Amino acid sequence: MRLSRTAAFVLQASLILLFLAGSSAPSPLYAVYQSAWGFSPIMITIIFGTYALAVLATLLVAGSLSDYTGRRPVLLVATLLQVITMAIFATAHGVGALLVGRVVQGISVGMAGGAVGAGMIDIDREKGTLANSALPPLGTATGGLLAGLLAQYLPAPTVLVYVVLGVVFVGQLVALLFMPESISPQPGALASLRPRIGLPPNLRRPTLLVAPALVGAWALAGFYLSLGPTLARRLLGSHSLALGGLVVFVLAASGSITVMLTRLRPAASLVTFGAAGLIVGVGLTLLAMASMSSVVFFLGATIAGMGFGAAFQGSMRMVLPLAAPHERAGVLSVLYVIAYLAMGLPAVLAGIGVVYGGGVIATAREYGMGVMALSSLALVGTLARRRSVSTVAAPAKS
Template identity: 35%
Template sequence: MTTTGTTAPRTGRTPVRAMWLAAWPVTAIFVLSNTATPLYVLWQNRIGFSKGMLTVIFAGYIVGLLGSLLVCGVVSDRSGRRSVLLPALGLALLACLIFATATGVVALLVARVCTGVAVGAAVSAGMAAVTDVAGPQRKSQAALLASCAMVFGAGAGPLLSGIVSETLPAPTVTVFVVEAVLLVTAAVAVLRLPLDRPVPAATGAWVRVPRVPAGRGRELALGIAVFAPGITATSFVLSLGPALLAGLLGVTSRIPAGAMAFGMFLTATAVQFAVRRLRRPLVMIASTLATTASTATLIAAVRTETVAWLVAAALLAGAGQGLGQLGGLSLLNTTVPVDRLAEANAALNTGGYLPAGLLPVIAGYLGDATGLATATTIFGAVVAAAAVLGALAVAASRATVAQV
């Protein structure tokens, strides 16, 4: 008998193997999320647009993602993970086609919006699918694997793009051909997943602001308080990092920009494995400390025009996002019923991606008006303040966080 939101691995596939299989679509979609990052300098030179417009193009992804989160979590919980993931992979393939043939800002915006919609499906349905196939005894492992699949994919994209675009012909085409192949393999993985169609138990509108069950709002708020500053810091590095390297620091090769982004997300992946045995309050507070340190080194980088400081800022930002993401996901995984888990994941990411989309855009246009150094300083101060408030919130709720 199928129960709401649960799955049982079919014969021949263990829960551990199924978990890894379920994580691959999340990774493949997140590879696309940042594949374009090192290529913006090429498009900027070819098409011509300001740093402010660059951050708007980047934020088109956030718009698509947030719109997706209004729908995908609820639909996934009621209709099944596969019914959300397969269309999302199709949309990701369409984004690859648009990127590969883009000749103007509008095309780049449309491709970014499509990418955001696909990512919204991945962070809601895809990450919930990892938990589904893991079973109730492996919830902590599932949260760790799903979170690492997300950040590793996000980092692999720019590294792949940087290397391919520097070493192979037709850089803005070849990169997305390679990514399209990855997405096709992810679609095959989704078709093979041992996912049963759930029996819907939830009621209410299908399109709504994602939320958690009554009584779990505090856990959601704490998760957002540590996740949002970290992902906002990494979003800034992704959107304006190549411009900082090229404009302030004189680095024009696309490989360093891709490698820096990869290092940032590799750090986000590695740090989650390193702290997996620590108590949750320590993990969450460590996230805020790493994010605060990241903003300080970012300001130092632009003030001293030092590449080493910028790389350090990126790595610390990755640690902040990884730790905050793990803390928030594990809170929800252990407190939210499985038939509401995709929507809860969507709610966490909505709270994180809103500032991650808005603040870098503001910083981009402020950089056009006042200079990138001034804009980065203001951005860093705002994110650091948010991180400190997150740390205080976790400390005040330490007993609650540790109990769940």
């Protein structure tokens, strides 16, 4: 028995959704781990950065592997690694276990990122491109909120969410056994494992154009996923674990909703809108830190999330549709390399700033100004490109 094309698409969509949910699930729980094991904010961002580094390294080595072996074998291994990750997290009794779990999880997400994204595009180019933009932030929102609520209101806060996700991953692993392959295997699988990063010539300029927007958006995501819950509790004077999950949910859910609502807009205009949204949203967040206003803080997170969703979707749609079938996983991996490098490195630097700089508020202020600067660069670049395209097109109409 084989799954239909529609069922295969839904299965792969569920993979990307729940893989990202699993990656954000630890975020609201860092306060619990920190209280139990007594580590500093630097260690929180190192744990988070370890995950991003593992994703990055895997993308460089195996990001295009599914273009040669087919999508299904890569996804089977990646999903098995997710099951192992949940077992490590559920039984963790120290920082070392969290670091190991994050490495295994990063390898899993790095393997799956290009394979599942390309697999959905193999089945339906338009819906696959949309799913690649909408589902990562939706998964991030789901994992953060689920972990926060389970930890706040049910027993075993550092176990239950991982058991729930682990059971789901086992079900997905079984379903993958019945998923048909969407491309034919190609020679060169071993050669593709050589660490490298590259793009087809026709995709280099579009990728360079969207890079500042990608970097700004994912740097913001990295900060919210690592230190966002701590910042929210500090601003609101609360120790609620659910609050930490709510902050992640607001940012990511607004991004996912924006992707769905703007799916018919031109890609370049989405990058412009996204960059502007990041500038306004982060600016409001900085204002909230100055005024200690919870209303302004969540309004800023919502608008910043909208900017994240629009910038991410616009970037994907400007690049991915230009890739040939056996280039898709590799191209998608390059975009994720940019994203995860932007997400992981600044977050670790922010953790150092919290401990050795002026604390979480001062570090968040400096971080926010950096995101605004990158977003301004993306905004200027896309506006300049649109103006040049209009100038070239004008004589053709006369």
